[in-house]
Amino acid sequence: MTDFLNDWGLILITFLPLAGALVMLAVPKESEETQKTIALVASGAAFALGVAFLINFDYDSAGVLQYVVDNEWIPIINSRFILGIDGISLPLLALTVLIVPLVIIYSWNHIPSPGNPKAFLALILLLETGMVGTFVAQDLILFFVFFEIVLLPMFFIIGVWGGPDRKYASIKFFLFTLFGSALMIVSFLALYFMSAEQTFDMRILQELGGLDIARTTQILIFGGMFLGFGIKVPMFPFHTWLPDAHTQAPTQGSVILAAVLLKLGTYGFVRIALPLLPEGAQWWAPIIAVLAVIGIIYGALACLAQTDMKRLIAFSSVAHMGFVMLAVATLTDFGINAAVFGMVAHGLITGMLFFVAGSIKERYHTLEISRLGGLLISAPKLGWILGLSAMASLGLPGLAGFWGEFPAILSAYEPAPMLSEPLFRTLMVIAALGTVLAAGYLLWMYQRTAMGTPPEEFADDPEITDVNTAEWISWTPMLLLIVVLGFFPSLIFNMTNPAATAIAAAATGG
């Protein structure tokens, strides 16, 4: 088992979904059940491998890469096909392979208009290959390739199966991200040619730690990466694609976008930008922190102004990713731990919120908060699930959201030594205010949609039914994890801590 995982595990978990998508292309369009089964089997197999990794992973040495695959790829530019996971990649990898099968199960009877499950599910599988690959790639060029693979499937998922403004939203999503990644690749190349050892191998580059690159150059290169990753996160002021994309995307698209795609950006900061360019990171950290906190407050205020439930959740993502980025910007092991936990927690919770929003939309055909109401009476189970997710999202202790938010705020109390303490403490206080606002908008949203009596237009609507089987199957694992991680956060912190310590050490040049 261990040998098999060592040699083939990461390759299979990355490319099984792609293989599934190719098989689906060969099956005729009419046999929809077969299509769905293939998709589920492919993503289920990836999930099984993910579980095997979780079981076999050597948690004592979570700080070093495990299951490394290292093959020749593009010799002319010394780019190699290197895969590997450590304590930072593993939780995100597990999150990805968990969410995708759940989304496919949810799709069983929720294929959005205009139908065509074959294309829809094949694109989701292609997306999974891109996302998994990004989390396991340990070569900058390989990372870039996977990072880009996710663009097209998501573009089509939003554009074909999305809401009324889907064309605008999809192209905006695409162009924003592409702009970032075009500058990112220039940065990668600059890093390659500037560093003493011309290589894209992240392991070697992290060891070098940018020692041989002048400070101003590092700052410039970091700037390119900052745009690439920052747009993906998205950080204020590059966030404007997110609300449009989220609102217009079909439920499945929103869930994957929130749960995994946004993490590609934050993961990029933690995995690449910080350890490879320490001096650049130290120069940019205060700027990132300030923008992160602006994102927290701005996102929360924007939430209060929303009338559409999905848009509200989308803006809450901007705020939550602000917490993650604030934690990253402290450049401490504590902060990076908090950031990774925050990514996982946000993935589960916001993914869940989008699932619920999608199901509400399907029943009510609207997400106008002012038109909804009385969900707890019309569909009590759905109402409680929404309640639990909202509570988790506002950071209620005992649920996963708390451990994403609270340590992030706390980490700003004591940033890395070279960073300005007063600045970060001020930011900490402002960020803490953000949690109050978060409680405000989430409770306000919950109150207006779930409580009270159902409005007249929906009072006797036969379409408004409670949670169905496919929904239960796809939601239960997420709900359970939200609670379990709330009580046992060490499940994740144990994984991330050794790796976070290593990255923080690299980023602060120690």
Added chain:
Amino acid sequence: MLATLTQAAADSFQSPSIDWHAFAPELVLIATIVILVLVDAIKLERARPLMPAIAGIGLLVTIIPLATLAAEGGTRSLFEGSYVVDSMSLVLKALFIVSAYIVVLLSTNYVAEGDYWESEYYTLLIASVLGMTVMASSRDLVGIFVALELLSIPAYMLAAWRKGDPKSNEAGMKYYLMGVFASAILLYGFSLTYGIGGSTRLTEIGRSIQEWGSDGVPVITLALLFTIIGFAFKVSAVPFHMWAPDTYEGAPTPVTAYLAVASKAAGFVALIQVVYYSFIVRPDIIEPVFWVLSVASMTVGNLIALRQTNVVRMLAYSGIAQAGFMLAPFAVVASDPSASLSALVTYLIIYAAMNLGAFACVIAISRKTRSAEMDSFGGLFTYMPGLTAALTLFLASLMGIPPLGGWFAKFGVFAVLVSAETGLGWSLAIIMAINTVIAAYYYLRVARSMWFDDVPEGVDAVPVRTPTGITVSIAVTMGLTVLFGVLPAAVTNLTDFSSAAFGG
């Protein structure tokens, strides 16, 4: 008296020893042309269905001597270095021949169904390819000029092949007038170059230019500038691009594919010859010129492409922008000649695969929509999903989305620009990054109308059969596009010119 004179001439004239093996690919092409003409002359109308087959087989047979030459390796230099067969010229010849073969596949149904002249079409096409293969080996001003005319003149006629359509006549006429204008400028540049260099051989010229040092800068600048401008017309670089969109739109679409891929590549090959084997000694003059051409082409081409509503016209402008990307390595040519040359040739090869694929899809789709207007592509995804996916894939590759070939082509150019660590290189890399994003918008617009829009009114959503030739060419180009993206080593192994010697 006369007898002694001829005797003296015969004594002093030594017939050059000709390496027939090195000429074998060209000889096969010439034989193909002869066969095409003879079969047409003998069988008259009954020859029509045979023509594409003969042309195709002739091109495929040409690959055999190319393979044997490649297997033997080494550099074969003929006529005191005027005609060189080395690894680079072999790769480029193979590129031209495979591209031409795909164009033949694309043309078969188009030309037959359109009731156009067939025998002449293929004869001219092969003649033009012959010019390209000669170009790939010419290291001499005269050779380059002859090759350029040989490849251009048949193309002028091919562009006007749809005789009944005024647009096609316009296409041919514009292409012809601009082409001869460019040739005139080029000849002027050549004459100045010859004046400075004292020889027609590129390496000699390079050596002489180097000897001039800082003297004679104005005349050297003029010579280099006119030569480069002459070729800039051929590769449709801004501001010498005006002919391209009208010609592309009016010409028969397979010919457009040929012009956009093979003919453009031939222009670049000519540039490679003069720049890498001669002008490289004066980077201070040529690098800024290419920087301006490159930036202007990619930016202007992209911005105008944004406004196009016709897919073929859009591809024409996108081709101008792509030419800008291909000109970029010239702007850092002196830093690492072999690296920038391999980036450029890699780009040419990948561009040929993906652009021919895109044109093949457009030809196949136009058989149904009867137009290349973007609106008519609406809702194609619902009734012709295979072609939609294929065209989307080629467009994504042109955009530079990994893991499709286009990303590596762009990446290679980025790499040489950044590695030069010069101001020109850095600024060009950033401008190129921004242009990549602009380009994505118009490629996506085509994808958008195919995937997102509804079927336009009055169109029955019934797919039409795609002829085998087109299916095969789509399959081949798609296979190559994906292969080059996933395993770039497949192409970089061919384009490794690190052992080549450049300059004077």
